[in-house]
Every structure is written in structure tokens, then in C-alpha cells.
Amino acid sequence: MSKRNPEYDFAWCPGCGDFGVRRALQVALEGYSVEHEEPQANNVVVAGIGCSGNMVHLVEGDQPFGIHGIHGRSLPIAFGVKQGNPKLNTVVVAGDGDFLSIGGEHLGPAANRNIDVTAVVMDNGVYGLTKGQSSPTSEFGAVTTSTPLGKIETPVSPLKLYMSIGVTYIASYYSSKPRVLAKMIQEAMNHKGFSIVHVQSPCTTYNDTYDILKGKPQEGIKGLAFEIPEDHDPTSVEDANDLLSRPGVPLGVIFKKEGQTLQDRYEGLMARAPKRTNDELLDSYLLQ
Amino acid sequence: MNKHDFVIRFAGEGGQGLVTSADALARAAAQAGYFVQTHSTFPSQIMGGPASSQVRISTTPVLCSGDGVDVLVALNQYAYDHHNEDLLPGGVTIYNAEEYDLPEGGSYFGIKADELAKSTGNARAANMVTIGAVAKLIDFKLEEIDAFITQRFTRGRDGDAEIIEANIKAVRLGVDVASTSGFSVGQLEAPNPPDYQQIVITGNAALSMGAVAAGLDFYAGYPISPATTVLVWMENNLWGEGRFVHQVSSEIEAINAIIGAGFAGKKAMTATAGPGYSLMSEGLGLAWMAEIPLVVTNVQRGGPATGLPTKSEQSDLFSCMHPAHGDIKMPVLAPGTIEECFFAGALATNWAERYQGPVIIVSEFGLAERGENIRRPDLTAISNESRATVSEGDSGKRYDSWDGSTPLGGMPTPGGAGAYVANGSEHDEIGDTTHLPRHHVRLMERRFKKLDLLNGAHYEIENADADVIIMPWGSSKGPAREAYDRLCDQGENVGWLYSVALNPLPEEVKDILKSAKKIIVPELNYLGQWSSLLRMEGYKAESITQYTGLPFRPVDLVTRIIERIGAGVTA
Ligand SMILES: Cc1ncc(C[n+]2csc(CCOP(=O)(O)OP(=O)(O)O)c2C)c(N)n1
Ligand code: SF4
Ligand SMILES: [Mg+2]
Numbered sequence: 001m002s003k004r005n006p007e008y009d010f011a012w013c014p015g016c017g018d019f020g021v022r023r024a025l026q027v028a029l030e031g032y033s034v035e036h037e038e039p040q041a042n043n044v045v046v047a048g049i050g051c052s053g054n055m056v057h058l059v060e061g062d063q064p065f066g067i068h069g070i071h072g073r074s075l076p077i078a079f080g081v082k083q084g085n086p087k088l089n090t091v092v093v094a095g096d097g098d099f100l101s102i103g104g105e106h107l108g109p110a111a112n113r114n115i116d117v118t119a120v121v122m123d124n125g126v127y128g129l130t131k132g133q134s135s136p137t138s139e140f141g142a143v144t145t146s147t148p149l150g151k152i153e154t155p156v157s158p159l160k161l162y163m164s165i166g167v168t169y170i171a172s173y174y175s176s177k178p179r180v181l182a183k184m185i186q187e188a189m190n191h192k193g194f195s196i197v198h199v200q201s202p203c204t205t206y207n208d209t210y211d212i213l214k215g216k217p218q219e220g221i222k223g224l225a226f227e228i229p230e231d232h233d234p235t236s237v238e239d240a241n242d243l244l245s246r247p248g249v250p251l252g253v254i255f256k257k258e259g260q261t262l263q264d265r266y267e268g269l270m271a272r273a274p275k276r277t278n279d280e281l282l283d284s285y286l287l288q
Numbered sequence: 289m290n291k292h293d294f295v296i297r298f299a300g301e302g303g304q305g306l307v308t309s310a311d312a313l314a315r316a317a318a319q320a321g322y323f324v325q326t327h328s329t330f331p332s333q334i335m336g337g338p339a340s341s342q343v344r345i346s347t348t349p350v351l352c353s354g355d356g357v358d359v360l361v362a363l364n365q366y367a368y369d370h371h372n373e374d375l376l377p378g379g380v381t382i383y384n385a386e387e388y389d390l391p392e393g394g395s396y397f398g399i400k401a402d403e404l405a406k407s408t409g410n411a412r413a414a415n416m417v418t419i420g421a422v423a424k425l426i427d428f429k430l431e432e433i434d435a436f437i438t439q440r441f442t443r444g445r446d447g448d449a450e451i452i453e454a455n456i457k458a459v460r461l462g463v464d465v466a467s468t469s470g471f472s473v474g475q476l477e478a479p480n481p482p483d484y485q486q487i488v489i490t491g492n493a494a495l496s497m498g499a500v501a502a503g504l505d506f507y508a509g510y511p512i513s514p515a516t517t518v519l520v521w522m523e524n525n526l527w528g529e530g531r532f533v534h535q536v537s538s539e540i541e542a543i544n545a546i547i548g549a550g551f552a553g554k555k556a557m558t559a560t561a562g563p564g565y566s567l568m569s570e571g572l573g574l575a576w577m578a579e580i581p582l583v584v585t586n587v588q589r590g591g592p593a594t595g596l597p598t599k600s601e602q603s604d605l606f607s608c609m610h611p612a613h614g615d616i617k618m619p620v621l622a623p624g625t626i627e628e629c630f631f632a633g634a635l636a637t638n639w640a641e642r643y644q645g646p647v648i649i650v651s652e653f654g655l656a657e658r659g660e661n662i663r664r665p666d667l668t669a670i671s672n673e674s675r676a677t678v679s680e681g682d683s684g685k686r687y688d689s690w691d692g693s694t695p696l697g698g699m700p701t702p703g704g705a706g707a708y709v710a711n712g713s714e715h716d717e718i719g720d721t722t723h724l725p726r727h728h729v730r731l732m733e734r735r736f737k738k739l740d741l742l743n744g745a746h747y748e749i750e751n752a753d754a755d756v757i758i759m760p761w762g763s764s765k766g767p768a769r770e771a772y773d774r775l776c777d778q779g780e781n782v783g784w785l786y787s788v789a790l791n792p793l794p795e796e797v798k799d800i801l802k803s804a805k806k807i808i809v810p811e812l813n814y815l816g817q818w819s820s821l822l823r824m825e826g827y828k829a830e831s832i833t834q835y836t837g838l839p840f841r842p843v844d845l846v847t848r849i850i851e852r853i854g855a856g857v858t859a
Contacts, residue, residue, distance in 0.1 A: 008721060008722060041703055041707050044702050057721060065700070065702040065708065065709075069712055070574050076541040079544075080548020081549070082548075083506070083532045084506055088552060109537040109541065275528055278500060278667055281500070282487065282664065285487035285489045287486040
């Protein structure tokens with residue numbers, strides 16, 4: 001929505017990391033449109049269900065098109081949008097539960113196809129919208145409303161997962177520096193192929209991880225987040241795997257690989273496919 | 289005795305060429321000017337397992353697979369034991385004497401097709417030996433079979449002539465065996481060829497072709513019997529500029545992909561069967577709520593769960609009308625013939641565009657793979673409707689209130705004017721989430737009101753003032769029609785009502801339903817689903833059900849309908 005809509009009945013809690021991600025997404029969408037001299041209408045934001053998915057209604061200014069679908073299915077919907085009209089810049093916004101739990105089955109196919117879609121994942125390590133249950137990225141032992149005695153599943157490592165299934169652009173960041181995050185998202189949009197920007201976006205209400213991420217320098221506590229070293233080569237699988245074997249949350253582009261997208265491959269096939277009119281097709285059934 | 293109609297069934301094991309034999313006979317007969325319809329039953333395994341394939345040959349268009357079998361070709365003892373009871377009075381069985389023997393004195397004779405085929409120098413001509421024997425039994429003109437063989441095996445290769453000669457010889461050897469047996473089941477009357485151009489096509493291919501004729505340009509699907517052949521058809525034919533087809537990783541992906549494509553401006557479809565259809569429920573709810581044009585074809589098989597993957601049942605009607613939670617009633621088209629599959633494919637595609645929402649085609653195993661010769665549809669007569677769109681300067685309110693008194697507002701296309709959010713949560717005019725009563729009320733009414741735009745489907749009304757009206761749906765149309773014709777011949781006062789559109793029903797059909805005193809619905813399910821839905825609307829409907837996995841036989845329907853007529857009507 002371009003202006004505050006008094007009837008819109010969702011609001012993020014004060015301090016929610018998703019505010020920063022929204023700022024970054026807005027800047028990236030505008031930046032992408034300017035860079036490619038395309039109207040904002042060429043951008044499509046496909047949202048999952050969760051606090052994070054509400055992003056699609058909260059983008060301000062010139063409006064992109066949007067889909068606010070069903071829980072976990074933003075990737076297949078985005079796949080349909082992109083293959084339906086490959087000219088559209090198609091961006092998924094989803095939460096950790098939406099993307100990695102209920103929607104986890106769609107990651108592999110999206111990577112195998114290398115669909116030209118960008119996913120911005122807001123990882124808060126919790127189910128925000130349903131009020132604080134454990135999520136795939138909640139820590140082992142985490143006490144949440146659904147794990148009152150502690151979580152007894154090991155958490156998923158999203159970045160390693162993306163790497164292992166062959167996602168061709170993987171970046172990791174947090175919500176606190178929207179300007180930098182915006183650049184990363186815009187770069188992901190420019191990447192030809194499946195790109196994921198995995199953002200630590202703390203939930204101030206159910207899992208406030210700001211201090212854990214950034215640490216408390218005054219008290220000498222180191223945060224989990226660390227800048228990716230200058231000499232990291234994101235085009236190297238080895239470098240990427242090395243980086244991901246380090247504890248903590250890397251900030252920056254982890255991996256990047258150019259290659260054919262599904263659309264490139266499809267166009268290759270179609271160049272070989274014989275062309276037939278509907279009448280010719282129907283005539284192949286004629287009783288001779 | 290002259291007869292205008294014969295059923296020939298080949299029974300044995302999967303992998304024994306049963307379908308090939310039935311298809312060959314069907315082709316030869318169709319080319320000779322007869323009307324044909326094939327019907328097969330398969331086990332779910334690929335090789336082996338009891339299977340059968342039959343062809344009905346007639347001088348008039350074939351409505352259904354018939355009452356029973358005139359000639360049974362039983363390739364093993366099991367096939368004989370299980371199909372012999374379907375033999376009609378005067379029918380004859382040809383058994384495979386290389387496999388088993390039967391005691392002297394029955395209406396059967398043995399044939400050693402493999403041995404005879406070998407003697408022609410072409411061991412692969414065994415099915416032609418059998419076809420020769422069948423042809424003799426029904427007095428089918430041998431020249432027609434020769435012509436068929438010549439055409440089939442003229443492939444511009446070196447050995448063509450020898451292959452043709454061996455096959456023709458095989459036919460003659462079969463004829464000899466049948467002659468020696470002394471049996472005959474009658475003389476097939478001369479054909480009455482139609483004066484129009486014909487195609488031979490299955491239900492799934494016809495449905496796919498129909499959808500493409502109306503401009504379908506996006507398909508995503510996941511393999512499942514008996515809908516797999518729609519996916520395969522699309523993968524082989526939906527080619528060219530601006531079109532996209534892909535096998536995706538599940539039915540959940542399929543429905544959501546076509547939602548994305550429909551939103552992006554495509555005419556999109558997926559096809560599935562019960563288990564996959566169940567997985568699509570939530571997505572169908574989204575398409576209804578967000579008003580996304582798309583078509584979902586459910587080719588029914590037996591259910592629930594994995595059920596009977598390769599059998600006939602009409603038990604998904606409830607879930608086709610009401611696939612998801614919440615207040616939904618999907619538009620449903622239920623073709624009952626191969627020709628209607630074609631037109632349903634086209635109309636569903638047009639309906640989706642016209643009312644900007646999801647449309648369900650409910651087809652069946654009984655139509656999916658059955659082959660039939662039908663009139664070649666005239667593609668210039670197929671309309672190609674496209675959704676209304678918006679342009680710069682329009683109000684740009686995708687989800688405006690709508691009461692039907694003005695044309696339905698346009699649907700903005702991404703990239704163009706009128707940016708909005710296609711939202712599965714209740715929303716305001718531009719698709720932002722709101723749960724205010726005002727919006728839920730006005731959009732609920734809009735979503736249901738749009739159904740009024742959907743008309744133009746085929747329906748049939750005959751003798752509508754009769755006390756008892758027969759109203760089948762889907763593939764039960766064929767056997768019900770044959771039963772209706774016989775009842776009329778017997779002087780029973782019955783009426784006929786049939787509609788391809790089950791929702792919304794055409795006004796003319798509703799008028800008949802309102803005044804009907806007793807509506808009998810033959811349907812292949814346990815619950816009596818269509819009559820239940822009709823009773824929900826206040827119509828006086830009751831079902832004749834069958835849940836064997838097999839289609840109705842007209843002879844059974846005649847008996848059961850007469851029982852119901854005898855029961856009278858209650859005021
Ligand atoms: C099929 C289905 N199951 C469950 C829900 C309820 N639900 C809504 S959001 C959500 C989880 C949200 O968590 P996450 O994806 O991490 O997003 P967040 O709210 O944390 O941003 C769940 C379980 C639903 N909407 N649909
Ligand atoms: S519950 Fe958590 S994730 Fe949801 S809006 Fe509040 S702070 Fe953000
Ligand atoms: Mg979350």
C-alpha cells in the first residue's frame with residue numbers, strides 16, 4: 001500500500017527486524033527499476049504467511065504487484081509468475097517457518113531448475129505470527145510456547161542447506177543495516193538464477209536476538225555476526241564451504257555462480273521443437 | 289442373424305498386447321465406416337496382472353461399453369474364468385489353446401495363434417490370427433482388415449511387403465480356424481459412415497486439445513493415473529512462443545505454479561486425480577479467494593486414498609464442488625463423452641478468463657483412455673476469451689464490489705497498470721488484508737455473483753413433463769442414455785435431463801429440476817453425490833449407485849429404473 005491504510009489490520013511490533021528488511025527491499029526494488037529503466041509494475045513480490053509475509057502490503061511509495069498466498073508456497077507461486085512472464089522481476093519474501101519448514105520441499109526443485117527468482121528470508125528463529133512456537137532455526141533446547149521443556153530437534157543450518165542443493169546465489173545478512181542489505185538484495189535480483197538473501201531479522205516479542213547477533217562490545221561480549229573476510233572468493237565452492245564451517249552468522253555474499261536459468265534451458269528446447277498450428281495438431285488424429 | 293452392434297473383448301495379462309488387438313480392430317472398423325468405442329481395464333502394475341481391452345463396433349454412434357460381450361478372446365484360464373460370465377446369449381469364446389484347454393461342448397473353440405503366426409514367417413502376427421478368427425465370427429469384411437494392415441505396415445521400409453503379406457496370411461489362418469469351428473455370432477450389418485470428417489482420439493487427448501484450442505498456454509503437472517496422459521500430451525504438444533509446460537515436483541507445486549502463471553496473465557491448467565486433487569485443496573481456495581483464472585482437471589479414479597487407480601468411479605464430485613475450507617462452490621464441468629471432453633477443455637479455459645477464477649473439469653478413468661471416432665471439431669468455432677484487463681487511468685480497483693449490473697471490472701496484469709496484491713486473506717479493493725465485516729460481506733457476494741457469468745455448456749432436455757426423469761452426469765451418460773432409449777421403446781414414460789455444467793446449472797435445466805416429481809441419478813459412487821447436491825437445492829432427486837469400479841451396464845439400469853418407476857412418486 002502506498003499510504004497508511006487505516007483499515008489494514010496488521011502491524012509489526014516495535015523494534016521488529018522486519019522493518020529494516022522492508023526498508024531494504026523498498027530501496028532495492030526502486031534501485032532495480034531505475035537501474036533497468038523499468039516501471040515498478042514489473043516487480044512482483046510473492047509473500048508467504050507469517051509476520052514477515054505482511055511485507056507485501058507495507059512497501060511504501062510506487063507499488064509493485066504482489067501475491068499474498070498461502071503458508072509455505074511462495075516459491076512455487078513465484079516459479080509460476082516467472083515462467084508465466086520471464087520479464088517480471090520476481091521476489092519472494094518469507095519467514096523461516098514458511099521457507100524452511102512447511103515450504104522446505106520446494107527448495108530443491110527451485111535450485112535444480114535454477115529459476116530466476118530472488119528469495120528474501122526473514123529468519124527470526126521462531127514462529128512470530130502464531131505467537132512464539134519453535135521454528136526450524138530455533139536453537140536446540142530453545143524454550144518456546146510449543147517447547148516448554150526445551151526443543152529436542154537440532155536446528156537446520158539454512159546456508160549449508162542452500163549450498164548443498166546448489167542455490168546459485170547465497171547471501172547472509174541482518175536487518176540492522178538496511179542500506180547494505182538493499183545493495184545485496186538488488187545484486188541478488190540482478191543475479192541470473194535462484195538467489196537467496198537470508199536475513200537475521202529478530203523478533204523482539206518472542207525471540208529477541210539483537211544482542212546475540214551483534215554482541216555487547218561495552219561488556220566485551222562478542223556477537224555471532226561477523227564480516228566476511230576481504231579475501232573470500234564467492235565464486236569458489238571451497239571458500240564458501242570453508243566460510244560456512246565457521247561458527248556464527250557471516251555478513252555478505254557467500255556464494256555466487258553464473259549459469260543457465262530454467263528459462264535459458266527452456267528456450268533452448270523450444271528452439272528445437274517443431275512448430276505446429278492447432279489445426280495441424282488436430283489433424284494428426286484424423287481417421288485416414 | 290444380422291446385428292448392428294458387437295462387443296469384442298480381449299482378456300489376459302498386461303503386456304500381452306490386449307490393447308493393441310482391440311485398437312487394431314477398432315481402427316479397422318472405424319476406417320470401414322463403423323462407429324467404435326474401446327474400453328480397457330488394467331492392473332496398476334506395468335507388466336502382468338489380469339487385464340482386458342474391448343471394442344464395441346456399431347453402425348450408429350456408440351454410447352457406452354454395452355451389456356456384455358459377443359466375442360471373448362481369453363488368453364489364459366484366469367481370463368476365461370473371470371470374463372466368461374459377461375458373455376451375452378449367443379456369444380462365443382475363443383480360447384488360447386497353447387495355454388489351456390476347455391472340455392468339449394461349450395460355446396467356445398481353441399486357437400493356437402502363436403504357432404499359426406510362426407507358420408507365416410512372422411511370429412509377431414499372432415494378434416492378427418486372433419483378429420481373423422474374430423472377423424469370421426462377426427462376418428466382418430476381410431478386405432477392410434487387409435486395407436488396415438496395408439496402411440499400418442506401409443512405413444517406407446524395406447521389409448514392408450513381407451510384413452504385410454505375413455499379417456494378411458495370419459488373418460486368413462485365423463479365419464480358417466473359426467470356419468472349422470462352425471460357430472458364428474451373427475452378421476455385422478453394413479456400415480453407415482458419417483458424412484463428416486472424423487478423428488480417433490481419447491478423452492484426455494480431446495480435453496487437452498480443447499483447452500489449447502481456447503488458448504491455453506501454461507501447464508504444470510505431476511504424473512498420476514488416469515491423468516498422466518494429459519501431462520504427457522502437454523509435454524509433447526504445448527510448444528512454441530509464449531507457451532510453457534513443465535513436470536513439477538508435486539501437485540502442491542502444480543496448483544501454486546498455475547496460480548502464479550494465472551496471475552501473470554497466462555491461461556493455465558493442471559490435471560490430476562483424487563490423491564493429487566486432495567493436495568491441491570488449499571491452493572484452490574487461494575485461487576477462489578484471490579480470483580485467479582485457472583483450470584484444474586480431476587480425472588477421477590476410485591477413492592479414497594490410493595483407492596482404485598485404474599478403475600471407474602464418480603466419487604470426487606463433492607470435493608470438486610467444495611474442494612477447500614470456507615464458503616466455496618467451484619464452477620464444475622463434467623464431460624460425459626469424448627466430444628464433450630474436447631468442448632469442456634475449451635469452455636473451462638474460457639470460463640476461467642471470463643469470471644476471473646478457478647474452474648474444475650471433472651473427468652473420469654472411463655473417458656480418459658477410451659478411444660472413439662468422433663466428428664473433427666471445427667477450431668474456428670472455438671472462442672478464445674481473454675480476461676478483461678485494465679489500462680492507465682482506470683479505477684484500478686481489482687476487488688471492487690460487484691452486483692452483476694455492470695461488466696466485471698478488469699484484472700490488472702503485472703507489468704501494466706493497476707498494481708494490487710492478489711490476496712488469500714480477506715482484503716480491500718486493492719488487495720490489502722482487512723478483516724472488517726464490510727469487506728468480507730461485499731467480496732463474498734462478489735465471488736459468488738461472478739458465477740452468473742458462466743453459461744454456454746451443453747445440456748439435453750427430453751420428455752421433461754414425465755413423472756420420472758433420468759439425470760446422469762459424466763460418463764454414466766452413455767449407459768443411462770442407452771437405458772433411456774430402451775425404456776422409451778418399451779413405452780415407459782420417462783424423461784431425460786443432462787448437463788455438462790454441474791455448477792452453475794443452466795437456467796433451463798434448473799426449471800425442469802424445479803418442477804420434476806422424481807429425478808433418478810445413476811452414478812458410480814456409494815454416497816449418491818450428485819443427487820445429494822441436488823437435494824441440497826431442494827430438488828427431488830435420488831440415486832441409483834454402483835461402486836464396483838466398473839461402468840454401468842444399460843441392462844442393469846433398465847431393471848433398476850423400472851423398480852424406481854414402480855415405487856411411484858411422492859407428492
Ligand atoms: C497451512 C497452514 N498451516 C499453519 C498456518 C498458521 N501459520 C501462520 S504463520 C505460521 C508460521 C510463521 O512463522 P514464520 O514463517 O517463521 O514467519 P514469522 O511470523 O516468524 O515471520 C503458521 C504456522 C497457516 N497459515 N497455514
Ligand atoms: S511477533 Fe515478532 S516477528 Fe512478529 S511482528 Fe512482532 S516482533 Fe516481528
Ligand atoms: Mg519466523
